Amino acid sequence: MASAGDPVGLSAMRYSRVAMWFHWTIAALAVLNIFLGFYHEDFGKAARAWMMFIHKSTGVTVLGLSLARLLWRLGHRPPPFDAVLRPWEATLARITHWLFYGLLIAIPITGWMLSSTSDRPIDFFGLFEIGTLPVSRSHAMHETMEEVHELLGKLMIGLILLHVAGALKHHLQEHRHLIGRMGPWLYRGR
Numbered sequence: 670m671a672s673a674g675d676p677v678g679l680s681a682m683r684y685s686r687v688a689m690w691f692h693w694t695i696a697a698l699a700v701l702n703i704f705l706g707f708y709h710e711d712f713g714k715a716a717r718a719w720m721m722f723i724h725k726s727t728g729v730t731v732l733g734l735s736l737a738r739l740l741w742r743l744g745h746r747p748p749p750f751d752a753v754l755r756p757w758e759a760t761l762a763r764i765t766h767w768l769f770y771g772l773l774i775a776i777p778i779t780g781w782m783l784s785s786t787s788d789r790p791i792d793f794f795g796l797f798e799i800g801t802l803p804v805s806r807s808h809a810m811h812e813t814m815e816e817v818h819e820l821l822g823k824l825m826i827g828l829i830l831l832h833v834a835g836a837l838k839h840h841l842q843e844h845r846h847l848i849g850r851m852g853p854w855l856y857r858g859r
């Protein structure tokens with residue numbers, strides 16, 4: 670709604686502070702985990718073990734935050750898409766956003782299943798242990814979960830590229846305040 674400090678009502682077109690906090694915290698942790706997942710093998714034994722320790726703890730954090738975000742999101746409507754978006758663009762953005770929610774939950778769960786095949790609990794940042802999931806401890810299960818976890822990780826990278834390309838394209842072309850919808854630092858309602 671327009672107010673004295675926001676004469677054209679742009680603040681009604683922005684995500685709330687809670688949505689922004691969830692967005693940027695989870696995005697940063699997920700990108701860190703993609704890096705740790707793909708590159709840990711390029712390091713020595715001790716560094717690899719440490720990177721996997723951080724990877725698993727961060728991954729479980731992403732799972733918890735994403736479940737909380739999904740529950741919160743189901744009760745809070747996002748701001749409407751800007752009218753400059755063509756209908757197919759709005760549909761693609763909507764599909765991308767829901768796929769993100771799905772992946773941000775499915776990837777850590779498959780990681781947890783993968784780690785459970787080795788029958789070792791997760792040491793959560795050295796604070797406490799999280800038990801294993803009831804999955805088979807067989808080699809075949811380990812291989813399958815490794816494949817699925819990696820495939821979903823690659824899908825996530827594709828989706829991030831699509832999402833960022835879309836955001837930048839619209840921001841730089843006809844829709845200059847777009848990133849400000851999700852960026853607390855770019856537009857303050859003045």
Ligand code: HEM
Pocket residue numbers: 692695696697699700742747750766767769770829832833836837847848849850851852
């Ligand atoms: C791992 C990285 C990222 C993930 C998982 C992610 C996920 C999401 C999700 C799920 C939404 C929809 C929120 C909702 O309606 O519930 C969203 C919106 C948005 N994201 Fe991201 N995001 C990521 C990175 C980025 C980056 C790097 C940018 C900036 C270039 C960005 C800019 C935006 C913007 C501007 C919106 C609002 C779109 C609109 O409705 O106009 N995101 N993101």
Ligand code: HEM
Pocket residue numbers: 698699702703705706707724725726727728729731773776777778779780781782783784791815818819822823825
């Ligand atoms: C945001 C969450 C997560 C993301 C984005 C993610 C992503 C990845 C990626 C991209 C890989 C590399 C796949 C490969 O090249 O084979 C990987 C490996 C791995 N992830 Fe995750 N992961 C996440 C959460 C988790 C969680 C919660 C766990 C376990 C509790 C986990 C356990 C593993 C393990 C054990 C590997 C090593 C596979 C191997 O090298 O043998 N991940 N992860």
